[in-house]
Amino acid sequence: MTATTADEPRELQERRVAPRGRALPHPDRKGRSPIFDAPTRTGLVFRYLILTIVLLVSIGPMLWELSTALKSKTEDVFTQSIHLLPRHPTLDNFGQVQRTIPVWHFAVNSLTVAFVNVAGNVVGATLAGYVLARLKFKGRKLLLGVFVSTLILPAEVTIISKFQFITNLGLGDTLLGVCLPDMIAMTNVLLMRNAFLALPKEVEEAAIIDGANAVQRLRFIGIPAVKGVLSVISIFAFIGAWDDFLWPLLVLQTPDKLTLTVGLSYLDGQWSHDPRVIAAGTMIALIPILALFLGLQRYFFRGVAEGAIKG
Template sequence: MSPREKAARYALLALILVICVGPFLWQLSTSLKGPDEDIYTATPHFIPSDPTLANYARVGQTIPIGSYVANSLIVAVLVVAGNAVGATMAGFALAKLRFRGAKLLAAAFIATLVLPGEVTIVSKFVTVRGLGLSDTLVGVALPEAIGMLNVLLMRAAFQAIPSEMDDAAVMDGANAWQRLIHIGLPNVKGMLSVVTIFAFIGAWDDFLWPLIVLNDPDKYTLTVGLQYLNGAFSANPRLIAAGTMIAFIPIVIVFAVLQRFFFRGVSEGAIKG
């Protein structure tokens, strides 16, 4: 690689880094600026002149941030558990079990990915209300408990396992559950972590569906509850930025914990090296 090509690549990477990380760093900087610092100046300062955590404390005094975080965690745990268990079993069944209509069912899963979420939101709400789960956290989590994309990801991971391993297990008398637990799961940990991260981020960041299902303000998730902050302090972006950072922190923690498995699942596929 010539020095010019190397410089061009590093410049492109730096540009991508600025585009992806820049807004987050700017929000973080805004959340740490005090009331005496002008954030509307023509020449904005990236580094706060007098950093303070008062904006975060005021967010907690303005809205029940602890209750909203707890509600979001409950929804996220239900969604992650549903996808970790349901998507894993469905993906294994589609990839390794032979039954009539397997290909048709897989095609139906793929077809659902073409439809945007807004198309099915009315039918989802009617179903949740019919089950008596409207205005509940379970009703918020139920439609996303098994994501079609996650099922297909797990199916692809299980398909990457050599069929000879399954055939040998069958010859030894292993049933489907034993093959899943002892052969399938040890080889798809990377992809399972990818599914877990995607499920958590989707559940934590979701705004439209909780807004439709929930009526009781005490049951609001964090993304919905932060709108109170936006409405009450629309002229003070410092507090809005602080609330945004509070909502962003759990995502960083989850990714930091699972990043090793995440990159293994993305780069290595289903089979351990």
């Protein structure tokens, strides 16, 4: 005898499988595919096939760049027959990058810009997000609308005004001039606002009854609950500052102050044009991003759920 649907717990109902191995459709799952959504063999094959395609599209170019960076001078990288694995792997291309440009000096400049942007976004977006989510004042909705409206304009539209603003402040050809426009991104402010809106109101009301002010509520209640979103903001701010090419190219003129992305362009010049060396420089620029993501990955996915889905 089998129990009826009404007498079964919800978890058991979701796991019910027909005798022939095909999952029975759940009565609440209207409009969902009984083949691809159910834990059947066809559904699992379809899921893994999609994941494999996405994986190849995502990491395929990176693997090809790594393969090119490890190929020796005797291997033809322009051949029509593709060989992903180098026949004569070598690390000489990475040494050639260092001999061609001061790559580590450029990397220090990029790290300086990236860390300043991360600190500015973490502090500024946290404060602004908490104010928009938890504090009541006149004009809050209008201010939120202004923040959202800034996301409509592409960055290329405001780049001339930003350049004039930085120049008038006397920050042209400085790393601070590179950092200043992106120290607080509106996207990060909205992420923090959604994260703070997800906090239970009862907890904050209890803190107010105990006499906690806004700063204390932010420090002891708000920030511990949104650590995942802070890691997301840190990763996005770091990647945005590290990979930026156009803005540092416009602001910086002195070669010693160039960031790594701008400095790597010297690898493809009049006196140097080797795709192996260019690929090696690209892999060097990728190392800090991978290290940061690996260090914060356990907070990253939790932060996406807190800030981007809830609210």
